[in-house]
Structures are given as C-alpha cells and as structure tokens.
Amino acid sequence: MKFAKALPIWPARLETAMNITGGFRAQLMDAEGNLPESCTVRVTASARYRLFVNGVFVGCGPAVSPHGYYRVDEWNVLNDEYATGRPSIVAIEAAGYNVNSFYTLDQPSFVQAEVLADGAVIAATGVTGAGGFEAFVLPDRVQKVPRYSFQRPFMEAYRLKPDMHRWRCDAETKPAEAAEVTVAEGKRLLPRGVNKPAFDAASPAAVVARGSVSQRDEALEPWRDRALTDIGPKLKGFTIDELELLPTDELGKLRTSWQEHCEPKLSGELHLEQHGAAILALDCNRTGFIGIAFRCEVPSRIALTFDEILTDGDVNHLRMDCSNVIYLECEPGAYDFETIEPYTLKYLKLIALEGSCTMTICTFREYANPDTDRAGFSCSDESLGAIFEAARESFRQNAVDNFTDCPSRERAGWLCDSFFTARVEADLTGDNVLEHNFFENFLLPERFEHLPEGMLPMCYPADHYDGTFIPNWALWFILQLEEFRDRGGDEQLIASLQPRVEALLSYFEGFRNEFGLLENLESWVFIEWSKANDFVKGINFPSNMLYAGALEAAARLYGIESYYDDAAMVKQMIRELSYDGSFYVDQAMEDADGVLEVTDNRTEVCQYYAAFFGIADPEEQRDWYMSLVHDFSPIRHADEPLLADISGIHPANAFIGYYLRMELLSQLGLAKQLIAEIKAFFSVMAERTGTLWEHNRTTASCNHGFASHVVRSLYRDGLGIASVDRKQQSVAIAFMDTGLEWCSGKLPTPEGPIELDWRVEGDELHYRLSAPQGYAVTIDNYSGKQLVTES
Incomplete structure (x- = not known):
C-alpha cells in the first residue's frame, strides 16, 4: 500500500x-x-x-x-x-x-x-x-480537558459557533x-486489511424521563480518578491545574429531580429550559457517534451524559470510572453536532446547564462490524434466541478493526479475551480477517518498549509506559495462534511469528524452579476477577496449567519436540503437587527455611483450568468431574445433596471461570445442562441491555467482546454443529439431548453457509442439513432419538 x-x-x-x-x-x-x-x-x-x-x-x-x-x-x-x-x-x-x-x-x-x-x-x-x-x-x-479514561485519550468539549x-x-x-x-x-x-465499518443510523426510541437539575445541598468530594490524579510521564495528559474545563466537577454538584409523568415517545422537538434535563433511550446498548441537531436562542451550555444502564433511575456518567460526558458551549444559533469519537450507551441524558436549547433531531451513527448478518440462530426457547442476538451485538461492537474488550471504557485489544472472541469471528462471519490483523500487529514491531525481552504486551496496539504486563496472559497468544492455523489462518504469518513465540517461551525459562514449574512471575499475574488473584505468589498452579497448554500448542505449531517434553513434565508436577485428593490447590509457597509448602488455597476457577488444559483425567477423576458439574452449578437447587465438601473453595467469576465451565460441560457432552446454565446466566443481560456483560452484574462494562463466545456454545451444543474444519473442508454434526423442541441455524464459511434445522417429534429427531459443495460431513447422534433425514 x-x-x-x-x-x-x-x-x-x-x-x-x-x-x-x-x-x-x-x-x-x-x-x-x-x-x-x-x-x-x-x-x-x-x-x-x-x-x-x-x-x-x-x-x-x-x-x-x-x-x-x-x-x-x-x-x-x-x-x-x-x-x-x-x-x-x-x-x-x-x-x-x-x-x-x-x-x-x-x-x-x-x-x-x-x-x-x-x-x-x-x-x-x-x-x-x-x-x-x-x-x-x-x-x-x-484542548485542555481531562482524559476520557485511564485507558483512552481526551474527553470531548467544544465551544461552538x-x-x-x-x-x-x-x-x-x-x-x-x-x-x-x-x-x-x-x-x-x-x-486496512479488514472491511470498513457499518455506520447504520439509529435514533432514540423513547424519552425515559424529564426533569431539572439543581445544586446539591450537601458538599460531596469531587471525583478524582487516576486519569486525573496520575498525570505525568507514565500517563500523559493535562494536570488538574492546567485544565480549561473540568465538567465532571460541575456535574458532581448537581442533583436531578424528575417529573412524575413523562411523555414516553420522542416526537418532534425536545425543548429544555435552563437547568432542564431529559433522558433518551436507544432500543439496546449501542456503540457509535452521538449526534444532535439543535438550536439555542441565547448563549448556552449543554452537557450530554450517557451510560449503558440507568442507576437509580438516572444516568451515572462515572459508573465505569470514565467521563461519559460531552460538553458544549454554544452561541445563539442552529447546530448539527456529532462526536468525533465512538461511545457506548443505551441512555443519553441532555442537560441545559445554562441558557436553553431545543433539540430537533437526535441520531446515533453506529460503529460496528459489517459482516455479522451472515449467521443465524433460533430455537424453541425464545430467550436463547435473544441471547444469541445479544452475543452478536456484543461481537459486532467489539470487532470493528480489532478484538476489543469493551467498546466503551478501553477499546483495547487484550490477549486471552481475543482467544475467545476470535472463535466468534469465524462463527459469525466465516472469515478471520480481524484475527489476521491482530497477529500482524504483534508481528511487525521490532520490540515492545518498556517490557522485558521476549514478553508480549497484555493488550496491543497500546502504550505501556508504566511497564505493566500480564506474563501468563501472553501464553494465550500461543493458544490462539494454533487455533488461527486450524481456522485456515495465513501459514506465512504463523511461520513469521515463530521467533516471537520462541522468545516468549525463553522468557519463561528464567522463572522455572527445580520442579520445572514457573515460580514468582513478575508484574501483574492475573487469573480472573475473583479470590484466585490473591494466590498468585510463589507457584501459581493455574498459571502453570496454562503454561503447559501453551508449550503443547507451540510444539504442535512448530514441531519442536522439547516443548512436548517440558509440557509433560509441568503437567505431571502439577498433578503431584496441586491435587489434594479432592480438588486442585491454587498455590505453593516456600517457607522461611526454603521448604516448599502447598497451601490450602483452593478456587473454583483453578478446577476449570485443570479441566481445560488436560491436567485432570475424566476417567480417573470421575467423582471430581461430577462434583464440578453438580456442586458448582449456578442452577443447582439448595436442597440437592452435595457430592463433595466444597467449603473453603472460593467461587469463580464470569471471565474466565464461567467460560471455562461452559467448555467443561461441552467436553462432557452435558448439552442440556449447559443450555440451561446459559439461559440462567445470560437472559437478564440480553433483556436489560441487549448486550452481554463483563461480570455477572452491572458494576463494570455491559458490553464485552469475550462474552460473545456464547455463540460458539449455542452453535456447538445447542444446534449441533460440533466443529468446522475450514482447511480440510469438513463439518462434524453431533446431535445432543438439549431439551429443545426445535433448533435452526446458519453458520457461514468462505465457501458458503452450513445450514442445519431439526425438530423433535416423539422418539424421532427430524433434520435437514446443507453444507458447501466439497465439504465432508460426519454425523453423530447422542440425542436418544432416532434420526430422520429430510430433504
């Protein structure tokens, strides 16, 4: 180019x-x-x-x-x-x-x-x-305004004529x-390497509330996020003393009083007198550019605040520790304004801080992946169809030109997150163009500044001036690279990345102890947002489980036998040291005399790591597997007897614990339970925001890329498209007992879609399947029904 x-x-x-x-x-x-x-x-x-x-x-x-x-x-x-x-x-x-x-x-x-x-x-x-x-x-x-967030550059503030x-x-x-x-x-x-974004137009569907703002009676401490207080060589921006405007301070002094009744439809003009406020709602959580056409009769100041949810009936523009504020100073006249940056919201609040304004048009220009309409899924349970659509929506907003964690607070391309989101690109678009760009971005720099030799940045492209990295997260890079190859990824690109992979594994050699295990990893060792993060010093067994998986993937990618040997050694030592006869322990530490002691710190997510990376054996440890399935199920009933004593085992969080759990249930062929747990976990998200969340509650992002991975589960374990090999042009169908009455879906491939429809009639499962010409098809039946093919 x-x-x-x-x-x-x-x-x-x-x-x-x-x-x-x-x-x-x-x-x-x-x-x-x-x-x-x-x-x-x-x-x-x-x-x-x-x-x-x-x-x-x-x-x-x-x-x-x-x-x-x-x-x-x-x-x-x-x-x-x-x-x-x-x-x-x-x-x-x-x-x-x-x-x-x-x-x-x-x-x-x-x-x-x-x-x-x-x-x-x-x-x-x-x-x-x-x-x-x-x-x-x-x-x-x-110019001199605060950063939008720790992770993104400046908020938008304007003086308009x-x-x-x-x-x-x-x-x-x-x-x-x-x-x-x-x-x-x-x-x-x-x-560019990827298709141009979709810029579809959306408009608010309703006026949620109308009211007015006034000064608070009580004095509140002003909001002081690290994006304001940590400005310096490691986090560039303007210090508080340099700022021309600090809108969050002014907004923090205001309270909003709402009218008891509000016209729910947005029809015609919306007029706000001085101190007037109104909240508009989109049909679902969306990402794009906020646009309003309005006029002011007198000099006015307007604030647009926004969020993905309502908090106590109002927009909390600081909920995610970012400044969800657009600030406008306007001379009298007419304006057609649109933000230059994309934001994520379902609710938009307009406030006439000074003067007045009349909004004539409110538009929202989407910024999303254009290729997700190639896929489809529906079934007899409407809530699962809604979850699929929420997953599709989450993906399309987090896969414009990179696999991002969230399209709001960060827009960052995190490793590990990308492992799961990249699977969804193949499932929803039939291609891997974003993933190609993703790996190319890691390939081309000569080195990554501020990081140790061989280490990969935890998210990229990004600047990490403070030197923070997640050492174990870099291992997901190798796991994803192997799956990229299996998805038909560019062999030349994969070969070119071999030095990066070898340099990364060489870095970890310096942290292997006498048992061959990684010990005392540096910087930010991250397992998931749960108690598991407290047990990362010394020998962290989940990190070593991941390390063994990465070594095996590297061996398969590049044919290096020594990686197989190292992986086998690591896995065997984990089995000997971590498994206490009931569950896997998270951590071992040296005591004051240098003697290694295995702690009693045990977490739910550690068990899922053990299953995902092949540390545990389904045949030899059947009771352990059944305890994970039964005792840790989010849908188990309180009066059901436990199969094992699970006291003292700290619960997992959504990512990556629950996603590894979904893989565990799929591995065991428990499709009916998996579908039930998906419904229990994701239905509220799909109903409330139309997107899927970072956690199992609204304390963080309500639109996260990795959450779209439920698409893979619905296709594989609900519909029955167990796997697609795009390189070998083959598709494996596995009909399971799902508890559904019927299911229908379309999964795209470069050669055309795979389409599968089935319904249960008594003891029979009637199905219709079409695959691209040249694709080999295998069918397994675990549904307990007799298969009947229909043309």
Missing part, C-alpha cells in the same frame, strides 16, 4: 502537541478543470480522522496498527451516495492526541491523503497551491486562518 503523491502533514510545530484537532480541505477538479463524476479518497492518520465529501460524512479511521505503521483506507465516493451533484470538496478532521493509551498510540500527529479520479491524483496533502490540501487548527474543540461546519462544503468559508504545515518523514504503510 502506498500513496502516489500525498505526503504526511500537520500544522507546523504542533506535531507532538496534545489534543489538537486539525482540518484539511481540498477543492476537486480534474485535469480539464471540471468536477469529477466520482472519486476515491485514500487516507491515513495519527491518531483518528473522519472524512466528509461535500459536507456529508463518508467514514472514519484508520484501522489500528502497530507502532511505526499506519493502515490506509480507500473510500470510493459516488456522488449519489454522499452529495447532490459531483464531488467538489473533500474535508478531513483529524484528532491528534499524543498521549499514551490502550486505544490509540502516542505517535506524532499527521494526515496523509490523496483524491483520485479515474486513477489520476487530483488532490494530495503536501502539494502546494492547486491540487493541494489547506490545513487549519480547528478552534471549536477545547453557528455554521461551524460550513468549511466542509463551502470553499469560501474558513474555520480559522490557514495554518503553515510541516511535512513529516515517510511512513510505513499497511492496507
């Missing part, structure tokens, strides 16, 4: 300034001085851009890429899609953040763009005069004086 003429530019002397928004505009003419019938815009930037043609939104980007590389987008602009008449003006707005985060990288700001008509460049950045781009420092966005966007479509209007530009050194460029 390369540009024919364009050079990377930015307003002079501001390339490393924090939170500068640049505007870049080109007037289009072909070689004869005529407007083109259509054009292609090629563009990349650091850090984020959005593109307009004749004032109409076209798209935004770029896709995430590793340090020192930039992915290039190409937008094919047809005049009937984006404007009336031929393309005449291309405008680009770009936010240059220059701070470290988990979402965008701390690299000097630039924009590089060119416009082509019939293959000829008619405008390009870095060209002076005709055929070039004018540059501006856009004055409407306030009427016709502030006219420069995008009127060559005679300038947003500011034209800026001198600096041309940067050449950039290493990559193709």
